[in-house]
Amino acid sequence: MRSGDFKTSYKEDISLLQTTFIKVCIGLFVISLIGFVLIADKYFVYIINLSAIATIGSLGINLLTGFTGQISVGQAGFLAIGAYSSAILTKCGFPFLLALPLAGLISTIAGFLVGIPSLKLKRLYIAITTFAFGFIIEHLANSWVSLTNGAQGMVVSPANIFGINIDTDKEFFFLVFPLAVLATIFARNLVRSKPGRAWIAIRDRDIAAEAMGIDLYRYKLSSFAVSSFYAGVAGSLMAHYFQYIGPTHFELLISVQYLAMIIIGGLGSILGSIFGAVFMTALPELLKLLSDLFKGSFPIFGEKFADINMILYGLIIMLFVIIEPKGLNGIWNNVKVYWKMWPYTH
Amino acid sequence: MFSEEVANFLQLILSGLAVGSIYAIVALGFVIIYKATDVLNFAQGELMVLGAFVCYFFIVQLHIPIIWAFLLTFVTVAIIGFITEELFLRPLVGEPIFSVIMVTVGLSIFLKGVIGLLWGYMIKKFPTFVSEAPISFSGIVISPIHLATIILTGILIVIFALFFKFSIMGIAMRAVANDQDASLLMGISVRKIFGLSWAISAIVASMGGILLSAITILHPSLSFVGIKVFPAVVLGGLDSILGAILGGLIIGIVENLAGGYIDPLVGGGVKELTAFVILIAIMMIRPYGLFGKEEIERV
Amino acid sequence: MKTKLNMFIGFLLVMSILIGFSAKYISVAKAQGVLKDKIIIGTISPLTGPIAMVGIPIADAVKDYFSLVNEQGGIHGRQIEVVSEDDKYEPPQAIASLKKLIDRDKIFALASTSGTPITAALTPTIEREKIPSMAPIPAYGIFEPKTPKHIFAYGPFYADQVIFNIEYILFNLKAKDPKLAFFYQDDDFGQDGLRGFRAAVEKYKLNVVATEKYTRGAIDISSQVLNIKRANPDFLIVTAIPSHAIMLLKEAQKMGLTIPIFSCANARLEEVIKVAGSAADIYHCAEYAALPNEIEIPGMAKLIQNRNKRNPADKIPPKYYILSYVNALILGEGIKKAGRDLTRETLVKALESLREFNTEGLTGPISYSQDDHCPMTAMRVVKANSKTGFYEPITGWELTRINIRQK
Numbered sequence A: 001m002r003s004g005d006f007k008t009s010y011k012e013d014i015s016l017l018q019t020t021f022i023k024v025c026i027g028l029f030v031i032s033l034i035g036f037v038l039i040a041d042k043y044f045v046y047i048i049n050l051s052a053i054a055t056i057g058s059l060g061i062n063l064l065t066g067f068t069g070q071i072s073v074g075q076a077g078f079l080a081i082g083a084y085s086s087a088i089l090t091k092c093g094f095p096f097l098l099a100l101p102l103a104g105l106i107s108t109i110a111g112f113l114v115g116i117p118s119l120k121l122k123r124l125y126i127a128i129t130t131f132a133f134g135f136i137i138e139h140l141a142n143s144w145v146s147l148t149n150g151a152q153g154m155v156v157s158p159a160n161i162f163g164i165n166i167d168t169d170k171e172f173f174f175l176v177f178p179l180a181v182l183a184t185i186f187a188r189n190l191v192r193s194k195p196g197r198a199w200i201a202i203r204d205r206d207i208a209a210e211a212m213g214i215d216l217y218r219y220k221l222s223s224f225a226v227s228s229f230y231a232g233v234a235g236s237l238m239a240h241y242f243q244y245i246g247p248t249h250f251e252l253l254i255s256v257q258y259l260a261m262i263i264i265g266g267l268g269s270i271l272g273s274i275f276g277a278v279f280m281t282a283l284p285e286l287l288k289l290l291s292d293l294f295k296g297s298f299p300i301f302g303e304k305f306a307d308i309n310m311i312l313y314g315l316i317i318m319l320f321v322i323i324e325p326k327g328l329n330g331i332w333n334n335v336k337v338y339w340k341m342w343p344y345t346h
Numbered sequence B: 001m002f003s004e005e006v007a008n009f010l011q012l013i014l015s016g017l018a019v020g021s022i023y024a025i026v027a028l029g030f031v032i033i034y035k036a037t038d039v040l041n042f043a044q045g046e047l048m049v050l051g052a053f054v055c056y057f058f059i060v061q062l063h064i065p066i067i068w069a070f071l072l073t074f075v076t077v078a079i080i081g082f083i084t085e086e087l088f089l090r091p092l093v094g095e096p097i098f099s100v101i102m103v104t105v106g107l108s109i110f111l112k113g114v115i116g117l118l119w120g121y122m123i124k125k126f127p128t129f130v131s132e133a134p135i136s137f138s139g140i141v142i143s144p145i146h147l148a149t150i151i152l153t154g155i156l157i158v159i160f161a162l163f164f165k166f167s168i169m170g171i172a173m174r175a176v177a178n179d180q181d182a183s184l185l186m187g188i189s190v191r192k193i194f195g196l197s198w199a200i201s202a203i204v205a206s207m208g209g210i211l212l213s214a215i216t217i218l219h220p221s222l223s224f225v226g227i228k229v230f231p232a233v234v235l236g237g238l239d240s241i242l243g244a245i246l247g248g249l250i251i252g253i254v255e256n257l258a259g260g261y262i263d264p265l266v267g268g269g270v271k272e273l274t275a276f277v278i279l280i281a282i283m284m285i286r287p288y289g290l291f292g293k294e295e296i297e298r299v
Numbered sequence C: 001m002k003t004k005l006n007m008f009i010g011f012l013l014v015m016s017i018l019i020g021f022s023a024k025y026i027s028v029a030k031a032q033g034v035l036k037d038k039i040i041i042g043t044i045s046p047l048t049g050p051i052a053m054v055g056i057p058i059a060d061a062v063k064d065y066f067s068l069v070n071e072q073g074g075i076h077g078r079q080i081e082v083v084s085e086d087d088k089y090e091p092p093q094a095i096a097s098l099k100k101l102i103d104r105d106k107i108f109a110l111a112s113t114s115g116t117p118i119t120a121a122l123t124p125t126i127e128r129e130k131i132p133s134m135a136p137i138p139a140y141g142i143f144e145p146k147t148p149k150h151i152f153a154y155g156p157f158y159a160d161q162v163i164f165n166i167e168y169i170l171f172n173l174k175a176k177d178p179k180l181a182f183f184y185q186d187d188d189f190g191q192d193g194l195r196g197f198r199a200a201v202e203k204y205k206l207n208v209v210a211t212e213k214y215t216r217g218a219i220d221i222s223s224q225v226l227n228i229k230r231a232n233p234d235f236l237i238v239t240a241i242p243s244h245a246i247m248l249l250k251e252a253q254k255m256g257l258t259i260p261i262f263s264c265a266n267a268r269l270e271e272v273i274k275v276a277g278s279a280a281d282i283y284h285c286a287e288y289a290a291l292p293n294e295i296e297i298p299g300m301a302k303l304i305q306n307r308n309k310r311n312p313a314d315k316i317p318p319k320y321y322i323l324s325y326v327n328a329l330i331l332g333e334g335i336k337k338a339g340r341d342l343t344r345e346t347l348v349k350a351l352e353s354l355r356e357f358n359t360e361g362l363t364g365p366i367s368y369s370q371d372d373h374c375p376m377t378a379m380r381v382v383k384a385n386s387k388t389g390f391y392e393p394i395t396g397w398e399l400t401r402i403n404i405r406q407k
Helices: A010-014 A020-039 A042-067 A075-091 A096-119 A123-143 A169-191 A194-211 A216-242 A252-265 A270-297 A299-323 A327-341 B004-037 B044-061 B066-092 B097-119 B144-166 B168-178 B180-185 B190-215 B220-228 B230-236 B241-266 B270-285 C002-023 C052-071 C091-103 C116-129 C158-172 C188-204 C222-231 C242-255 C270-282 C298-309 C319-338 C344-352
Strands: B135-137 B140-142 C038-045 C079-086 C109-113 C179-185 C207-214 C235-239 C261-263 C283-287 C380-385 C390-393
Touching: A020 A042, A020 A169, A042 A075, A042 A169, A042 A194, A042 A216, A042 A252, A042 A270, A042 C091, A075 A096, A075 A123, A075 A216, A075 A252, A096 A123, A096 A216, A123 A252, A123 B230, A123 B270, A169 A194, A169 A216, A169 A270, A194 A216, A216 C091, A252 A270, A252 A299, A252 A327, A252 B097, A270 A299, A270 A327, A270 C091, A299 B066, A299 B097, B004 B044, B004 B140, B004 B144, B004 B168, B004 B190, B004 B220, B004 B230, B004 B241, B004 C222, B044 B066, B044 B097, B044 B190, B044 B220, B066 B097, B066 B190, B097 B220, B140 B144, B140 C242, B144 B168, B144 B190, B144 B241, B168 B180, B168 B190, B180 B190, B190 B220, B220 B230, B230 B241, B230 B270, B241 B270, B241 C207, B241 C222, C038 C052, C038 C091, C052 C079, C052 C109, C052 C298, C052 C319, C079 C091, C091 C116, C109 C116, C109 C319, C116 C188, C158 C188, C158 C235, C158 C261, C158 C283, C158 C380, C179 C188, C179 C222, C188 C207, C188 C235, C207 C222, C222 C242, C235 C242, C242 C261, C242 C270, C270 C283, C270 C380, C270 C390, C283 C390, C298 C319, C319 C344
Parallel strands: C038 C079, C038 C109, C179 C207, C179 C235, C235 C261, C261 C283
Antiparallel strands: B135 B140, C283 C380, C380 C390
């Protein structure tokens, strides 16, 4: 695949999309995606939009957990901060285009604060701290009624860009997809440049990293900050998409789902974050569609199909991690390698 | 005999001990697995509920007398625990710990579905096996089931202390927790120890499940307790058996005292936060918990 | 060069397969769920997870009722097909379920919008798609201050039920200056009960000696019960979910707290009596539907007969089955009234025109209007009887005296 692929300038060498082939593939993919969205059901567009939002969130947590090795079980907390900030800001009259980045920034500040203990604590204990953080945020969302309307949740106005309300799923796609693309490009670039390398070094051997001159404080904090910015943006998008948020949207389960996304997608891989986000979002729906197909032939199961879905869901997650711990990205790489060497693969 | 204030205080402590014992037993199950295999078992709550339902099945659906039902339950969940470990956890030996934890997350969802499929979601009553009449003395009340829970916790402390200190299996488990390679070199079957730790943890979890169901209700939602005991585990130290039990008891007592004395002052809600406040405090002061061993990193 | 070409062709093939495959799922025309001989109705409720004990009966009731309707010839020559979705009690799942029901199953109306936080999350989609929907639970947050155009329910809010209980104490028991304690769950559901409690306390100038709350998921409420006991109240008013009502009753019995306890209708489950046993003898509930043991009520007899035909696991219809069954009755009546020319608009208009709709004794009469999609219906106080395992009504059907509704 790569034979006959010579670079003749630095610009070519560091470009994001390396070969014409990849550029064509990605171009076709984007075109077919847009085409699909234009003619498909709202239901499918909804799944795609959710996947896009999840991609932004999962990129964030992959940067923190996959690349920097800081296990965070508090992603839901950062999502919540982004969502509520955006909801409150738009309620106070801020335009959406301003509220979105501001929500991300507010989330970043929270990320800084949560990151501070990480300097002293290792692995599992960071997980526990972020877990406590997520819990506190959920509790605050529930009790700080004057700010968040408490357990009843908040109605959020739809995203409003230059006076146009983004009210339907298809319109929302054209908002969220470019953002997701931007987020991916930015993350990809971060990862292949100095911060990314520092993060990977911290993940692999932080003592050695420090000895080599990498400022642990600075890079751990920046990892938390970037990760929570992503989460804040994702939360804001979620709030304006659902047009309603409540504390129940940000439970521990959500944090766990994001972790599942990056593990199944591939820890420490940008492409993996996308794979994982799409997979985890689409899986429950796929199971629903499958069980609809089977409901006709096995009416006995009709009553219990929901439980069977849950069993399958858990089983698939388990089997995935067991069979390919490197996740979907690992499988993707295996496929690529196979085809690269075909027909001489062994 | 006691003044009202003192009686009130002692009542809170006693009730705290009772709920703390439940936390302690569940935390114990967590720590057994963590100590032997370095895995944080997210499915501990589901194992607990599974044990309770299996016992319910034997007593109510098969009409087996209670003592035999208990023993059968322990055997069944031990087998389930062992098989789970062999099937789902062993292939992941050597993978990043994170992936293993994700398998336990998948396992918890899987078990939730199985429990829902087999027993449904209606609230059930766990059959009574101790008298329901409360015991009271000098103005303090305790129900026999709570007393049984506290006593069981005490017994478990002794059993496990003896097990780990004197029995061959126990010493082998400590060796594996300490250094897997050295244990292998010494001829210890690390495989069997892993499986055994899950089996024992499942038995302990089922004990907790049975007691909790008897005290409250029998319902799949009880698995939430698995997450609630996290602060207890951290407080005691993730790899300390004694710590898990003490951590659970301490949190139970402090929660109750907070509920009794601070809640009325602030309109409530403090009780549930107590566990997490303790969690954060411990993380800041002594991250390895009261009895945990400090991880010394070798370069 | 050749390999590259092969890869390229392979990629094109894959893409075209994908596009072709997805074309299968593309729908352009919008059928509204009303066909010549069929109407498609959806339900969304938790079929897995702890709340499934509420969600499964809700879905079953809708299915069973419309099976009966179909057996009797359908409505205006159309058979009703019911599609049930599981939302796992998670809002994003619920929204996905609704979009699936609309786009793929082409539902005409929604017979259950699941629990209150889910209904709130579904509201933007429901209103945008203009789908007539029945909410199984009358919730303050959904119906006030603004009436949703397409969502209907019936019954008292939790606040109304609490007020009803307090008025029972004041006017039926004729208690003089009673000391009240209040115990509630710390979320929107319990807080609505608190709202009613505060309104009644203010209106009737009542003496409150203790207010305690607990968080969903707590396994121990002993300190709260102890605090309540120490305050020495005469009556305990409660807004809690069944599991914690059970825990409360057990703990109260243990502590020797024997005052009457008054709860809201959501915790009026037979399971509460079964698990709490003799501790339930002080347990009262405000209830706005008929009880499953009241087989002398024609509506209840018919409901039980219909249900037993479908081979349920037990013979006692759960509470939420009864509530959802009435929703199905209302929906069916609305469809009937809208006539053969059935559209979403005519259905909404038909529902809003229902006056004093008679549910044959299952509930009090139900009247809708353009402004009111969740009318308060009559309640009774029912008392638990641990010997029979059932509840017994101890008052007649009444509304609250003070009305804190905004309409």
